[in-house]
Amino acid sequence: MTPTEQFIRVLTGLKSGDLGMLRTYAGNSLEKSVSGFDLFTGLWWPLRHKNQRAPRREVAWLVAKLYAFCPIQQSDYTFASQLGRCRIPQSRNKDRLPQKFDDLLMQRLDNLEPALRWGLDLIARNDLDVDWVKLTEDLSIWGRESTRLRWANEFLTTFEGGE
Secondary structure (H helix, E strand, O other): OOHHHHHHHHHHOOOHHHHHHHHOOOOOOHHHOHHHHHHHHHHHHHHHHHOOOOOOHHHHHHHHHHHHHOOOOEOOOOHHHHHHHOOOOOOOOOOHHHHHHHHHHOOOHHHOHHHHHHHHHHHHHOOOOEOHHHHHHHHHOOOOHHHHHHHHHHHHHHHOOOO
């Protein structure tokens, strides 16, 4: 099992009280609260101590907050492909979803949380799951253009009905 898989396993095993506490830190940096730092450190540090290839602290903190916000099931489907499968109410502009996704792709990692929350909320409302391991791995290399290009291709393939 990879360190990222181990982190996701620990995260998905959290009790509702811990998830509720993590939700209160939405939009906040890890240094904002001692109790948030302690909770996160208890999740992440044992993995990082055993294996330096565990997700970076910033990425793990972001994913922990995202999972607490929207604890949807682990699946084999990537965030981008699932978002492409989402449908929005007919009364809305059909171009809105691709525009919002394009905006998401343009964000730096430290500004990405609101856009990812929007996407996860839409995925959950469409009764879809997401690959949390792959999401964590992708966010770890978010600065690479190849990651964003792959996300764009996955989104467009499913949005245009390719899958």
